[in-house]
Amino acid sequence: MARTGRRPAGSSSREAILSAARQALGRYGYDGTTVRGIAADAGVDPALVHHFFGTKQGLFVAAMDFPVDPSTVLPALLAPGVEGLGERLVRFFLSVWEAGDRSPFLALIRGAVSHEESAALLREFVTREVLGRVAAAVNESQPQLRATLVGSQLVGLAMARYVIKLEPLASADPETVVAAVAPTVQRYLAGSLA
Amino acid sequence: MARTGRRPAGSSSREAILSAARQALGRYGYDGTTVRGIAADAGVDPALVHHFFGTKQGLFVAAMDFPVDPSTVLPALLAPGVEGLGERLVRFFLSVWEAGDRSPFLALIRGAVSHEESAALLREFVTREVLGRVAAAVNESQPQLRATLVGSQLVGLAMARYVIKLEPLASADPETVVAAVAPTVQRYLAGSLA
Structure with a gap:
């Protein structure tokens, strides 16, 4: 594509990339979307996409307003090993939702229940970037099933x-929730499923 | 309102009442909806609404296509006592979702993430008709918190x-899911939360 018409580096380029990414992700899904294609749609050089967002997962996180980037957060949570991982995951999950703006999460869930393509996008991203990392840290049989069971409890908690907003769970102290839910997540990660 | 134009008792009146109820609940929310107003919209006597659906709550179950009526289903599940209740609840929950049309559930969730009034409608109904019954069967401390924790795992599983549709959980054999999730529900009902 011709240099003419390309946007200069800056916040307007950043917004154009995010807009193109949202359109492409909605249309082609996570696996079918490429950084090169988004760059072309936004009229910028692919290097500028990498400059702003790093990898495709970083671009997804920004485009979908995903509350945290799993590629930066999960390694630290997983590093100490499976012991205590259930508690670390639940505590971190709560800290993100307690502090932040929840509207992006609501938008993701709303999309997933409304459109199969949105459900597929969320599924592909979560499977690869979240559950894949968790499963790789599991030492027991059926690591993928265990990771999805963890996901089921955390999504249900949210x-x-x-x-x-079911009471009294909705206004329970975070530590009460951690104490109640962490053993569930720990069993899914390392206990018996039979 | 004039007697003229009122429908006779029968299935067409029942359908007219349900249609009016869905419109009113969607437009005015649960608190803003009255049996009298629905009866007027449907062109029937309010007594006929009570005859068909009992209370406004019963009308909600029918109008929102709630997959089962908790007031008829839960007593049988709860009757044998807390022992094995986790397994009975998970197995029953799966049997409802495996067999049935899931679009009413999706509509409820879509409403709850989109409008606070819809979330309130679902919350009020689930708290009173589902969690209230489960909590009453619990013999441990914090029965309401325990019931909401059960709810969190079952909603998250759905x-x-x-x-x-996270794989491999989405296509796992129902008995595999029961074996994995029932101990979670049982601990929430009767185990230690501390």
Whole structure:
């Protein structure tokens, strides 16, 4: 593509990249979207996409307003090993949702229940960038199943506490929630599933 | 309102009431909806609404296509006592979702993440008709918190398995899911939360 029409580096380029990324992700899914294609759509050099967002996962995190970048957060949580991992995951998960703006999470869930393509996008991203990393840290049989079971409890906790707001879970002290839910996550990671 | 134009008792009246209820609940929310207003919209006597659906709560179950009526289903599940209740709840929950049309569930979740009034409607119903019954069967401390924790795992299981469709949980054999998740629900009902 011709140099003419390319945007200069800066915040308007950043916004153009994010806009192109949202369109491409919505249309082609996570696996079908390339940094090169997004750069072309946004009229910028692919190097500028990498400059702003690093990898494709970083671009997804920014485009979808994902609350944290799993590639930067999960390694530190997983590094100490499986012992205590359930508690670390639940505590971190709560700290993100307690502090932050939850509207991006609501938008992701709303999309997933409304459109199969949105569900597929969320599924691909979570499977590869979140559950894949968790499964790789599991030492027991059926690591992928274990990782999805962890995901089911954490998504359900967010739905019950922050969306439907079921009481008394919705206003329970975070440490009460950690104490109640961490053993569930720990069993899914390292206990018996039979 | 004039007698003229009122429908006779029968299935067409029942459908007219349900249609009016869905419109009113969608437009005015649970608190803003009255049996009298629905009866007027449907062109029937309020007594006929009570005859068909009992209370406004019963009308909600029918109008929102709640997959089962908790007031008829839960007593049988709860009757044998807390022992084995986790397994009975998970198995029953799966049997409902495996067999049925999931679009009403998706509509409920979509509403809850989109509008606070819809979340309130779902919260009020689930708290009173589902969690209240489960909590009453619990013999340990903090029965309401325990019931909401059960709810968090079951909602999360539905989200992960049927909405986001995380693999391999989405296509796991139901008995595999029961074996993995029932101990979680049982601990929430009768185990230590500390």
